[in-house]
Amino acid sequence: MIESLLPTRLTARQKKEAERRRKEAAARKKREAEAKKRLAESRRRRDEAMRRAAEERRKREAAAKKRREAEAKRRREEEARRKREAEAKRKREEEARRKREEEARRRREEAEANRPKPPPVVTPPVVPDPEPNPEPEPEQPDPTDGTGTDPGETEDPDTTTPETEEPEDTEPDPTSTETAGPEPEEPPSSPDGEAEEGQVPEIEPRHYFDSQVDFSSSQNEQNNPVTEFKKTPDVFYDISFYGTDLRFDDGAEVEMWSFETDNQREQFPGPLARVQEGQIFQAHFKPSKGNHTIHWHGMEPDPRNDGVGHTSFEIAGEYTYQWVPEPGRPGEPNWGTAGTYFYHCHVNTTLHVQMGMFAPLIIDPIVHPDYPVTPGARRAFVDGPEYDIDTETLMVPYSMATPWHEKHHAAGLSGEDAGLNHFRPNHFYLLGGELARRPNRRESVWSLKSMRANVKGGSKKPTLLRLLNANYLPMVLRFLDSSGKPVPMAECIAHDGRPFRDTHDPTGPSQPCREAGYPMMTSLLRCGSAERWDLLLEPPYAGEYQVVVEFRHWITDEVLGERRVKLVAS
Known part of the structure; x- marks a missing residue:
């Protein structure tokens, strides 16, 4: 009874066995810990790979989206450029058409101006037409002369027409004194005349400028200006x-x-x-x-x-x-x-x-x-x-x-904001x-x-x-x-x-x-x-x-x- 209560003394063999079991248990725990660590590392690498794959996928999708947006923007810009070019071409064609029309009008006016015609005082005999009774007789001398001298020679039988024409001859004198610049005075006389008389005011002789100020304030676009005092160049x-x-x-x-x-x-x-x-x-x-x-x-x-x-x-x-x-x-x-x-x-x-x-x-x-x-x-x-x-x-x-x-x-010339101030x-x-x-x-x-x-x-x-x-x-x-x-x-x-x-x-x-x-x-x-x-x-x-x-x-x-x-x- 007393011997059973005393600590049991192990033999050397038992000690070796216990030590072996202890080492095996420690090795097993170590292997289990390493296995858990490898499993965790594997899971971490797998998660990292999945994260990288998702990131790459997002980057590819973003790059593809950016390419699509850039392509769409390029198409929009190309379409806008084509529209601008079409609009510019249309404006150029419209401007060219306007130029051609103005050139044709200018040439017609020049042809009218260069065509031999009687002096532009053809309106005075027409103004007194309602007063004399015989209308044909004062009209006949008009194409030959407008000075008022021939009517006095050819119209002797008429006692009334010389008296009426002489005062009228004095009235056109202010209009006939437009020797320096007849253009400003002729247009006002055209509304008073008949349809055929409307051609007369279109005759615009070449304007001679009275001063440098007159020249500088009268210039616009011209097709073919004349070089004044042209010399032989060096x-x-x-x-x-x-x-x-x-x-x-x-x-x-x-x-x-x-x-x-x-x-x-x-x-x-x-x-x-x-x-x-x-x-x-x-x-x-x-x-x-x-x-x-x-x-x-x-x-x-x-x-x-x-x-x-x-x-x-x-x-x-x-x-x-x-x-x-x-x-x-x-x-x-x-x-x-x-x-x-x-x-x-x-x-x-x-x-x-x-x-x-x-x-x-x-x-x-x-x-x-x-x-x-x-x-x-x-x-x-x-x-x-x-x-x-x-x-x-x-x-x-x-x-x-x-x-x-x-x-x-002509961008900006019509008052629109063309961005030329930036x-x-x-x-x-x-x-x-x-x-x-x-x-x-x-x-x-x-x-x-x-x-x-x-x-x-x-x-x-x-x-x-x-x-x-x-x-x-x-x-x-x-x-x-x-x-x-x-x-x-x-x-x-x-x-x-x-x-x-x-x-x-x-x-x-x-x-x-x-x-x-x-x-x-x-x-x-x-x-x-x-x-x-x-x-x-x-x-x-x-x-x-x-x-x-x-x-x-x-x-x-x-x-x-x-x-x-x-x-x-x-």
Whole structure:
């Protein structure tokens, strides 16, 4: 009894067995725990795979939905574009029909005016017709004469008609004194006459303007205006209009309008017009799509040849512009026109210039005997610095808003909101290049890819950069070295065709600023829309530089776009 209450002593064999069972139980628990862990991991991976599959499915469905929406939007835009094109075509056809009708009416009126007819005082004998009893007798002399002298000779038997006609002859005198301009007085007489007399007021002899004010306030569109005082030209250009799709260097392909000549067809910018001071310049212009003009920006010739529709006329047929640039005089700041200009259309100007209807215009100076020119060089103005002809470069910053290029010729002219007061460009370009090497490929855009400049102190004359800001934004031009540091290598020698001179002495000669001892050197230039600058480039050493053009916002001065070109100095 007492032995059973004492702890039982296990044998070694029993201890081993117990230890074995304990280890097996621990191993079994471990295996079960690992199995549960693997099952949980498997379930987690399965759930993750299902989640990823669902996410991929949602992404594919969203992408497919986006593609469907984009396709639907493209179809809607294509349909809207076709509608706009159809509407534009309809308006063009309607405008062309209206032009043809107006041209036919004008030609009928000209034919009527040129047809030999009796003097337009045929109405006075008709007015007294109700008073005399014999009606046929006063009508017979009317086709032969309207002066009132023959009735006195042929109507002697009539005692009443001479007495009645003589007072009537004095009444038409005020109307017959319209020698300077008969048009304003004839129309009021037509309502008083009969049906056949209505043809007489349509006879409109050519109007001679009494003054410049009379001329400027009487102009509208004309098919074929006459060039007054036309002379034999020294320089002649035959310019026409084109419209086509052009591809730019960033891949954008849009409809462009501009000018072309036989030598430069469907290129952008339009062909360069170049003339020397004192030469008679003529440009025969024949627009083929709507009304257009050519405004010689900065030249300001007489109103007939200035191409501003409000003070001149819009051309539907053809016209020959004619003007002479004023020669410069050494040391005279108020004489001379040599410099950089441009010409553009002045009909619906905001739209047509954005469409591309502009081109460079350069006036070269006369060669003065006191200022000879080195071979291979040219002077910027009559007594200005010489520059190297071979590297003369044109730079034209141009920003584009592609929605504007879908508008029709007369968008906004009828008072509708065509969006032309909100310019939001989405493309920015640098046009131009070396003037001596302009490419001549048809349907091409002349893009400025790189520049050359003659290093300062070398054997060649400096390089002249002609800057024409042809976009609707202010811009900033920077000259930098390869590391981005500003380099004051540009000398400002002229602005808008006017040289920079020293004018401190009102009685003495006005020298160019360089000759006066203070060249206007800079590494940065700010330029507004339509401004032109002539810059002499003199890099301090040979090598590569950067030319950076920033397109700025009008109000915030934010940089909206930027273009960079490499400048190699040698």
